[in-house]
Amino acid sequence: MTSQPQKLYTQFLRLLLPLLALAYILAAAITTGLYYQDQRTEAENQRSQTLKTFAQVLIKPLWDCNSLTARGIIQAMSLQASVQGASAPDQCAQKLIQVGKLPNLDSEDTVSTPLHYVDENGRTHLLGDLSIAFQPISVFAAVSRGLVPQLAIFLSMLAAVLASALWTFNRTIGQPLQQLRHAMRNHRMLSPIPTGWTEEISEVTQTYNTQLQELRQQARHDSLTGLGNRLLLEEHLSRAIRRAARTGLQGHVLLLDLDRFKPINDTFGHAAGDAVLRTVAQRLLACVRDTDTVTRLGGDEFVIITTDMPETSQADEITTLIKRIQNTLRQPILWHGTPLQIDTSIGRAQFPQDGNNSTALLAHADASMYRNKAQKPDHHQYVD
Numbered sequence: 149m150t151s152q153p154q155k156l157y158t159q160f161l162r163l164l165l166p167l168l169a170l171a172y173i174l175a176a177a178i179t180t181g182l183y184y185q186d187q188r189t190e191a192e193n194q195r196s197q198t199l200k201t202f203a204q205v206l207i208k209p210l211w212d213c214n215s216l217t218a219r220g221i222i223q224a225m226s227l228q229a230s231v232q233g234a235s236a237p238d239q240c241a242q243k244l245i246q247v248g249k250l251p252n253l254d255s256e257d258t259v260s261t262p263l264h265y266v267d268e269n270g271r272t273h274l275l276g277d278l279s280i281a282f283q284p285i286s287v288f289a290a291v292s293r294g295l296v297p298q299l300a301i302f303l304s305m306l307a308a309v310l311a312s313a314l315w316t317f318n319r320t321i322g323q324p325l326q327q328l329r330h331a332m333r334n335h336r337m338l339s340p341i342p343t344g345w346t347e348e349i350s351e352v353t354q355t356y357n358t359q360l361q362e363l364r365q366q367a368r369h370d371s372l373t374g375l376g377n378r379l380l381l382e383e384h385l386s387r388a389i390r391r392a393a394r395t396g397l398q399g400h401v402l403l404l405d406l407d408r409f410k411p412i413n414d415t416f417g418h419a420a421g422d423a424v425l426r427t428v429a430q431r432l433l434a435c436v437r438d439t440d441t442v443t444r445l446g447g448d449e450f451v452i453i454t455t456d457m458p459e460t461s462q463a464d465e466i467t468t469l470i471k472r473i474q475n476t477l478r479q480p481i482l483w484h485g486t487p488l489q490i491d492t493s494i495g496r497a498q499f500p501q502d503g504n505n506s507t508a509l510l511a512h513a514d515a516s517m518y519r520n521k522a523q524k525p526d527h528h529q530y531v532d
Contacts (some may be wrong), residue, residue, distance in 0.1 A: 160317055161310070168309070172302050188285050191230070195259050195282050198228060203261050203278045206236055210275045211265040213240030222247045230283045236263065237276030251281035258282070324349045328356065337361065372422055373429035376443035381451055384441045385506045388455045389499050399455040399499050400466050403513035404432075404473070405521065406448035407491040420483045424490065431476045435469065451510070470494050493521035 202225045209217040215238050225234045226247040233248030251258040259282065263275040324345050331338040337357045341350050368380040376384070385401065392399045406428065413421035425448065432442045432450060441453040452473075457465055473494065480487035495517025503509040 160313075164310075164313065168306060175302075176299075184285070191282070191285050194230065195280070198225075198231070199259050199261050199278065199280055202234075202280075203263055206278060207263050207265050207275065210236065210239065210263060211273070213238075215241055215245070219245050219247070225280065232257075232281040232283055234278070234280045236278045239275060249281050251279035253279065255281070257284050320346055321349070324353075328353055332356065335360070370444040373426055373444050375429050375433075375450070376441060378443070378445060381441070381443040381445065381453070382506050384443075385453055385509065388441075388453055389504055389506075389509075391455060392500055393504070395456070397455070398457045398501075399453065400457070401497045401499065401509045401513045402452040402454070402466075402470065402473075403445070403495045403497075403510065403517045404450040404452070405493045405517055406477075407493055407521070407524075409448040409490055412488050412490070416483060416486075416488070420488065423483055424481055424488060427481045428477060428490075431479075432473065435473050435476055451513075466496065470496070493517050493524070495520060 202221060205221050206218055209215075209221065218236065218238060222234050222236060222245050225231060231248070233246065233251055235244055235246040235251055237243075238245050251260070253260065258279060260277045260279040262277050265273045265275055267273065324342070328338055328349070337360055338353050339357060341353050341357075345353070368376055368383070370377045388399050391397075406424075409421065409424065412424060425444070428450065429442070429444065432452065436442060436452060436454070439455065443451045443453075445451050452469075454466065454469065474492060477490060477492045480489055482488070495513040495515065497503065497509040497512035497516065499509055502512040
């Protein structure tokens, strides 16, 4: 079972979101590390200040053997939010004053300082060490402190980036592709190409226009002679009939069938026959006006459409055209030094008198052409 193709913007988002998530993870990791270092530096400064302050306060009570005051100071010390426990020696009572958790001197979260008393004679006396066990510096706290605001910023930026990306995507890719797809579905060229389109889409559109034009050319023209084919004949004849009905001017359909063409094909081969057909096409184009249409109906049959002929002069003009065509096609065609001789039988139909559609006009011209062929003295030689 084949999966349904995804829309372009869906694939765009699917590729974009993992990249944005990776960028957020990297930024979050870096931010967490920076916040953790900041918190550790701040905590170390605070610990040093706490230790220094309480050490200064404790020296006098310990020297005076005021155990009650010393314990009260250590008790107050343990009430600090970041302190887990504290201890200091009571030299007078020969015991350790301890409140809360016993500090572990090997822990990086325990800080100590010696307690020195300087008497009036300037002598220094060591009273022991004050040790304070602080709360461990939490990475989770750093993460919470750093990532929560960063997540809010990231989500806000993500919404802004996605909105901007989708707007930009739709403007630079979505809308042009929609217009190009609509043109493709309707088999029409997209011209002119908007100047604001990207180079890549403009190039794709130009390629499509070129290919469509080539396909239209191939679909409406004979590959051998370059003349229009039956499809082009139908289109031009339909337009000519409508124009004649609108303007009141006359038009003619001339159906030409080449005489003596089959013997040339049989004797000299299809290459010679193809050369004859190409030459006939060139000579017919030279005989008619630029406004007339010359098409190859198939085989050795050609059709000429003439339009916009005034009724007063059309008979003379069409007769002159037919004679010019016959005289031109009777001229020998050289094939590798050998002159090839052909003739043509021509039937004609006039519109709108002889019909108001291509089928009727071609049938009338075909009947006229066979009557003319039958009137030729050697018409039996032309029967293929």
